[in-house]
Amino acid sequence: MDATQLIINFVIIIILMTLICLVADVFLALAVYNDAKAKANNEPILWAILVGIFGLIPGIIYLCIRNSEFNKRIFCPHCGFAHPISLKNCPQCGIYNNYSEPFDNYLTAEYKKKAKVFLIISLILIGVCFIFAIIMVCLFFLTVASYSDISYYSYYPHY
Ligand SMILES: [Zn+2]
Numbered sequence: 148m149d150a151t152q153l154i155i156n157f158v159i160i161i162i163l164m165t166l167i168c169l170v171a172d173v174f175l176a177l178a179v180y181n182d183a184k185a186k187a188n189n190e191p192i193l194w195a196i197l198v199g200i201f202g203l204i205p206g207i208i209y210l211c212i213r214n215s216e217f218n219k220r221i222f223c224p225h226c227g228f229a230h231p232i233s234l235k236n237c238p239q240c241g242i243y244n245n246y247s248e249p250f251d252n253y254l255t256a257e258y259k260k261k262a263k264v265f266l267i268i269s270l271i272l273i274g275v276c277f278i279f280a281i282i283m284v285c286l287f288f289l290t291v292a293s294y295s296d297i298s299y300y301s302y303y304p305h306y
Contacts, residue, residue, distance in 0.1 A: 153290055164279045171272035172199050178265035185258035187216045187249050
């Protein structure tokens with residue numbers, strides 16, 4: 148393998164890695180959008196864009212706030228017990244909680260399912276990216292090793 152071929156190989160791997168990472172980001176954004184929808188978040192598109200573009204930091208912030216709407220407390224109109232708004236029934240008296248409807252219906256179940264699928268796809272792609280990175284590091288050290296061999300032999304020719 149000559150030097151140009153090697154550089155071309157590296158460039159191809161880097162481009163592939165970048166593309167896979169971009170696709171992983173898109174799937175991650177889709178996962179966040181669907182999760183936010185499932186959790187009755189007010190800004191699903193904003194969170195999807197933030198996590199899709201900036202990744203880790205908004206991702207961590209999102210993980211911290213994703214249940215905030217979900218866990219908002221209300222007082223049971225029947226017994227006065229304070230409980231999360233998303234609970235279908237009051238944990239104290241068991242009366243049906245009308246306000247839980249936006250948090251638990253067939254649409255949110257659908258969003259939840261989609262969020263999970265998109266997250267798994269995104270994680271698999273990130274895993275593939277890591278494998279590519281490892282291959283690249285190995286390739287790099289192998290070529291460095293082979294080049295140092297060549298220079299050694301050209302420097303001290305055999306007779
Ligand atoms: Zn109650």
